[in-house]
Every structure is written in C-alpha cells, then in structure tokens.
Amino acid sequence: xxxxxxxxxxxxKREELDVVLICSxxxxxxxxxxxGKNYIQDRDVFYAFHIVTGKKSALxxxxxxxxxxxxxxxxxxxxxxxxxxxxQDEPKEQVYEDLLSALDSxxxxxxxxxxxxxxxxxxxWPLVEKVKERFKGSSFFNVGCIFRAVRAVKTDEEIxxxxxxxxxxxxxxxxxxxxxxxxxTELEVASLLAKSVAKTVGADIxxxxxxxxxxxxxxSEPSINRxxxxxxxxxxxxxxxxxxxxxxxxVLVVGEPTKEQIAMHRALDEAGKKVIRxxxxxxxxxxxxxxxxxxxxxxxxxxxRLLLGHGIGKEIHEVPDLTxxxxxxxxxxxxxxxxxxxxxxxxxxxxxxxxVVVTExxxxxxxxxxxxxxxx
Numbered sequence: 001x002x003x004x005x006x007x008x009x010x011x012x013k014r015e016e017l018d019v020v021l022i023c024s025x026x027x028x029x030x031x032x033x034x035x036g037k038n039y040i041q042d043r044d045v046f047y048a049f050h051i052v053t054g055k056k057s058a059l060x061x062x063x064x065x066x067x068x069x070x071x072x073x074x075x076x077x078x079x080x081x082x083x084x085x086x087x088q089d090e091p092k093e094q095v096y097e098d099l100l101s102a103l104d105s106x107x108x109x110x111x112x113x114x115x116x117x118x119x120x121x122x123x124x125w126p127l128v129e130k131v132k133e134r135f136k137g138s139s140f141f142n143v144g145c146i147f148r149a150v151r152a153v154k155t156d157e158e159i160x161x162x163x164x165x166x167x168x169x170x171x172x173x174x175x176x177x178x179x180x181x182x183x184x185t186e187l188e189v190a191s192l193l194a195k196s197v198a199k200t201v202g203a204d205i206x207x208x209x210x211x212x213x214x215x216x217x218x219x220s221e222p223s224i225n226r227x228x229x230x231x232x233x234x235x236x237x238x239x240x241x242x243x244x245x246x247x248x249x250x251v252l253v254v255g256e257p258t259k260e261q262i263a264m265h266r267a268l269d270e271a272g273k274k275v276i277r278x279x280x281x282x283x284x285x286x287x288x289x290x291x292x293x294x295x296x297x298x299x300x301x302x303x304x305r306l307l308l309g310h311g312i313g314k315e316i317h318e319v320p321d322l323t324x325x326x327x328x329x330x331x332x333x334x335x336x337x338x339x340x341x342x343x344x345x346x347x348x349x350x351x352x353x354x355x356v357v358v359t360e361x362x363x364x365x366x367x368x369x370x371x372x373x374x375x376x
Contacts, residue, residue: 018115022050024122034074118143153333161244169239172196186222206238216349232348249351271295272340285320
C-alpha cells in the first residue's frame with residue numbers, strides 16, 4: 001500500500017510531524033501491509049508499532065510474529081523484534097526486551113528523540129503515558145483526522161478488493177433467494193448467506209442485520225422469529241475479503257407487497273439513484289444527504305432518517321457519512337454506500353444499499369443486484 005504511505009507523508013509534512021506511531025491493527029495493515037496472527041485471537045491487544053518518519057518506516061512486532069512478517073512481506077525499511085520465542089538453529093539476530101525498548105532504539109537512531117510525534121488515536125491510554133514518559137522532550141499530537149483522510153481515498157488495489165467482496169456477497173444473496181421461504185426463522189435465512197460466503201476461501205461474513213416484521217424497524221440480529229405472510233424482511237449484510245468490506249441491503253416481502261410498501265420502496269429507490277448520480281468530486285456529503293432525504297420527504301411527509309450512506313473500506317463504516325452535518329467534500333477514489341432506508345415503528349423497515357466508487361467521470365456502482373422488492 002505504498003500510495004497510502006506517500007499520502008501519509010504528505011500530511012506529515014503539512015503538519016510538520018517528525019514521526020507517526022501507528023498501533024491499531026487496521027491502521028498498521030493500511031500503511032504497512034502487515035497483519036498479526038494474534039489479532040485473530042485477541043485483536044484488542046496492542047502489541048505492535050508501525051513507525052513512519054519522513055524518509056523511513058519500521059515495524060516493531062513480537063518475535064513470534066516473524067512467520068506472519070515473512071508471509072505478508074510488509075513494505076517497511078526495517079523490522080525490529082522483541083520478546084523471547086526460541087526456535088532451534090535459528091540465525092542470531094537482535095531481539096529487544098520489550099516494545100518500548102525497540103521503539104526507543106529506532107527513534108533515537110533516527111535522531112528524533114525530541115521531535116513532533118503523531119499518535120494513533122486508538123492507542124490505549126496506559127501506552128500513551130508510557131510513550132510520553134519515554135520521550136519527555138517530544139510534543140505529541142492526535143493524528144486520527146489524518147488517518148481518516150488518507151483511508152477515505154482508496155487505491156486501485158483497495159477498490160478491487162472491495163469489488164471482490166461485493167461479488168461474493170451478491171452470489172450469497174442469490175443463493176439465499178433460492179431457498180428462502182415463509183416459515184424459516186431469521187437465523188435460518190442468515191445461515192443461508194453465511195453458508196454461501198463460506199464457500200469462498202478467505203471470505204468472511206462481517207455482519208448480518210436480518211429482521212422481519214415490526215422488529216425490523218430497529219437494527220439488531222437475526223432471531224428465531226419465523227417469516228410469515230405480510231412481513232417485510234430487511235436484509236443488510238457485509239462480506240470481508242482480504243481485510244476489505246462491502247455493505248449491501250435489499251428488501252424481501254413475504255407474499256404480495258401492499259400498495260404502501262410498493263410506494264415507499266419506489267421513493268427509496270428513486271432517492272438512492274439520485275444520490276448515486278450525484279456522487280462526484282467536489283460534492284459535499286451533507287448535500288447528498290439532503291438530496292436523498294428531501295426526495296422521500298416530499299412523498300412521505302412523516303419520513304425520518306439521519307444517515308443515507310457512508311464510506312467503506314477496512315471497516316464497514318468509514319468517512320464520509322451522508323448525514324446533515326458531515327461537510328466532507330467527495331474526492332475521486334472514495335468508496336461510499338448509498339443507503340436509502342425507512343424505519344417505521346410497528347410495521348418494519350426497508351433498506352436499499354449499494355457500493356459506489358467516486359471517479360472523475362460518472363460514479364461506478366459496484367453492486368449489480370436488482371434494486372426491486374424480492375417477493376418470497
């Protein structure tokens with residue numbers, strides 16, 4: 001992900017930062033390409049650093065992660081190991097006692113012991129205090145806004161991974177349609193999606209929001225409720241492929257949809273398409289929200305909704321958000337969902353969500369599923 005590192009350094013230069021310390025799994029992977037094995041077992045253990053200076057980058061990881069380093073081949077200038085992990089007949093190399101000792105060695109070797117240091121906003125407070133104590137002559141800054149800005153614009157490789165996630169998700173949705181019927185529980189329908197996704201090695205279900213009937217007005221989890229005639233079924237789910245996600249939503253109705261359901265769905269569909277057509281560089285996220293919201297509001301005066309889409313990438317929700325208050329200006333390379341949704345207490349919910357790439361020309365819609373109502 002060398003382009004991401006270049007963009008990070010541009011921000012560092014602008015903010016006059018000498019060093020950035022990255023410690024959260026997603027951010028380490030984004031800027032270095034490294035993913036630790038231990039994240040699978042306990043992803044909340046912060047035990048690694050990706051250090052970026054104006055000219056160099058280094059990775060500090062436990063010795064037992066050497067196998068993952070050799071597997072992922074991260075783009076760094078130097079790797080520093082810490083902690084004991086004895087392997088018979090291994091070549092001798094320097095291994096530091098702990099994470100901070102390795103960090104101290106690299107920072108001082110670069111002559112940056114009293115520099116301006118940017119900290120990952122997800123760094124646990126006890127670790128922040130230890131870093132500040134170790135480098136008392138330095139000044140520290142939260143670089144969360146920089147990370148969000150860099151991650152918002154995707155490289156071609158990142159877009160291709162999201163594209164693949166969409167393909168896997170849509171295949172799973174089509175497989176589910178072949179077997180879904182009245183009488184199945186929400187959990188059984190969700191398992192049809194998960195079973196199909198599992199057929200692709202390396203793909204994982206990121207989440208499944210699948211609710212039927214009046215319960216679908218509130219996002220939750222699939223339950224033992226059985227699908228019955230007249231139910232609106234909201235299917236909103238995401239698939240992860242090589243650490244990148246998609247987020248897709250469609251509407252099922254058990255039996256023939258009512259005139260009101262058809263009218264509401266049509267309004268949501270039209271609003272979503274209008275938002276997608278206007279996803280272009282220079283447009284503000286809040287203006288896209290107003291465009292979609294007003295379209296539905298004019299037809300259904302009681303309509304209420306605060307989110308009509310969001311950025312997507314390594315995580316399901318990234319910047320920008322299509323809300324009334326997000327003034328982020330769209331840039332080419334952003335990947336954003338258009339999520340037209342309606343929640344009505346006592347009756348249920350509808351979601352139509354597609355994944356879209358912002359380009360210099362027309363927006364590229366990665367989703368290909370029909371946006372209509374699926375009658376079960």
